Amino acid sequence: MTARRFLASCTLLLFTLLLLPSQAALRAAEPGKLYVVGMGPAGPDLTAPRALAVIEKADVLLCSPRMPQRFAAFGTHIDPRKVAFDPWEKILGNEVRDLKKKDPTLWAKERDARIEEVQGFILERLKEGKTVALLDGGDPCVYGPSLQYLLQGFDDARFEVIPGMGAFNAAGAALKRSLTPENARFVFLTSPESLFGESWEKDDGILKDLAKYETTMILYMSLKTLDRIAERLSRYYPADLPIAIVYYAGYSGKETVLRTRLGSLLEDVKAMDENWLGLFVAGACAK
Structure with missing residues (x-):
């Protein structure tokens, strides 16, 4: 290749590269x-x-x-x-x-x-x-x-x-129970605010209907209002309703499971030093 042809080839290559967009531009x-x-x-x-x-x-x-x-x-x-x-x-x-x-x-x-x-x-x-x-x-x-x-x-x-x-997955693992036991009609996942309203103004008739069936009830963000939850549930559910509170679900070394019943829920929770990171689970899987 002559010097002139080599120079022409290099010029063409350089021109082509200049026309190509940079990786950043692409x-x-x-x-x-x-x-x-x-x-x-x-x-x-x-x-x-x-x-x-x-x-x-x-x-x-x-x-x-x-x-x-x-x-x-x-x-x-x-x-x-x-x-x-x-x-x-x-x-x-x-x-x-x-x-x-x-x-x-x-x-x-x-x-x-x-x-x-x-x-x-x-x-x-x-x-x-x-x-x-x-x-x-x-x-x-x-x-x-x-x-x-x-x-x-x-x-x-x-x-x-x-x-x-989700926390409910980790809670089920901590309980070592199925959240959908054989006789359960469905899993009911909500929060007190969603269920009862921010100022607890919503009708609680839904609990009366739910109490007729075997269900798993999971309540997020519930620890601060457990007294009100217990009062509402007590209207329609028996005192021996199985309840579990899974504290720090999924946190190795901190996870704690409290198994109790509706009638003794508030008294048992008093012994636990946590009022935020806990998931409320009620039903047969909480036994």
Whole structure:
């Protein structure tokens, strides 16, 4: 090859490379993706491998600052440098609950503004071709705040949900019982607020109907109102109704199961030093 032809070939190659988009440009042209990741009830040992893989490859993480700390205690690294901010600010927490009681209008306004802010941030990152992971405790589809609050109205096509183990799964494992025993007609999973209303204003006639059948009743977020729950249940259920409270379901070394009956529930619970992380289970599986 002559020098002139070699030079021409090099010039053509250089021109071609200049016309090709860079990897960064290609990535930016591709739409990003949002993953709603179920983190399980405790740590990485109860988190799906696929969820951990998504977290590792994600460009941006949205989660509580406690999440990397919690997983670090198990020896699993969640890069805190990827955490943009805590998306649950003004959505969850004691201050939010207090504001909701004190000024429902202001609470709703601040919540809606926060949802708009978080969604706007996510959309900007997706336009940049970024992979965003929104880390939700437990299973996002069972009282998970991501789907229940933050992603209201968000385009379903823009995100994927990676399920996680829910507290009721871990509680069933702790009880070593089937939550769907042979004679059970169904599993009834709810919360006191969903069942009775925020101020307990809803009619409890549903309990009268449920009491006719063998069921498994699971109540999330119930420990703070057990006295009211016991009073309502006592109207329709016998004192010997089997009840279990599974504290720290799925937390190795902290998980505790209290088996009791409706008639002695409140007295037995007094001996337990925990009023938040506990799942209420009633029915034959609680024996």
